[in-house]
Amino acid sequence: DADVTQTPRNRITKTGKRIMLECSQTKGHDRMYWYRQDPGLGLRLIYYSFDVKDINKGEISDGYSVSRQAQAKFSLSLESAIPNQTALYFCATSEPSGKGEAFFGQGTRLTVV
Amino acid sequence: LAKTTQPISMDSYEGQEVNITCSHNNIATNDYITWYQQFPSQGPRFIIQGYKTKVTNEVASLFIPADRKSSTLSLPRVSLSDTAVYYCLVGDIYSGGYQKVTFGTGTKLQVIP
Numbered sequence: 001d002a003d004v005t006q007t008p009r010n011r012i013t014k015t016g017k018r019i020m021l022e023c024s025q026t027k028g029h030d031r032m033y034w035y036r037q038d039p040g041l042g043l044r045l046i047y048y049s050f051d052v053k054d055i056n057k058g059e060i061s062d063g064y065s066v067s068r069q070a071q072a073k074f075s076l077s078l079e080s081a082i083p084n085q086t087a088l089y090f091c092a093t094s095e096p097s098g099k100g101e102a103f104f105g106q107g108t109r110l111t112v113v
Numbered sequence: 114l115a116k117t118t119q120p121i122s123m124d125s126y127e128g129q130e131v132n133i134t135c136s137h138n139n140i141a142t143n144d145y146i147t148w149y150q151q152f153p154s155q156g157p158r159f160i161i162q163g164y165k166t167k168v169t170n171e172v173a174s175l176f177i178p179a180d181r182k183s184s185t186l187s188l189p190r191v192s193l194s195d196t197a198v199y200y201c202l203v204g205d206i207y208s209g210g211y212q213k214v215t216f217g218t219g220t221k222l223q224v225i226p
Contacts, residue, residue, distance in 0.1 A: 058212060088154065106155060
């Protein structure tokens with residue numbers, strides 16, 4: 001099983017609809033992140049959380065919200081989806097020890113029509 | 114955030130050694146240099162990390178000069194499966210987490226048969 005699991009893997013939704021992307025991890029990490037990637041571009045940080053009671057905006061948080069339901073779960077919501085939110089979304093975890101590496105999920109490809 | 118500059122793309126033949134250099138002139142004392150690899154439609158994957166001098170693991174080497182203003186990722190004897198985008202990240206990922214680093218556009222490595 002993957003260390004970081006994202007659901008759904010693919011989703012097509014209509015403009016104006018609310019949609020939630022879910023992320024769960026088995027790494028036991030406190031730090032979790034949501035990124036967005038557009039074609040040909042790098043990853044841009046949307047939100048991050050360092051523990052269940054800690055939620056922080058990233059570089060591009062407008063139009064998004066998050067919920068940290070538990071240490072292992074971090075959800076991203078688009079309250080009213082718009083076409084320019086069509087992108088590949090990644091969830092990741094990391095810990096402040098060892099190699100400090102981040103572990104990424106397989107991504108959710110979201111299309112807003 | 115430390116700004117990084119790396120080539121947009123590189124081509125290499127199978128079996129050759131590939132060196133990808135990243136410039137980071139404003140690196141701070143507590144910053145680490147971390148490289149990630151990303152295949153199409155997959156999340157980035159940690160390759161190697163260093164602070165100074167040379168680090169080697171089973172897949173790559175990382176060379177960091179004494180002034181730490183640049184770093185070079187070396188991939189020995191690349192194969193077609195090494196075709197991917199490679200990201201150079203610079204930041205204090207231990208105390209600051211990944212909101213303190215930026216995934217730029219990376220270097221797209223194309224390995225040619």
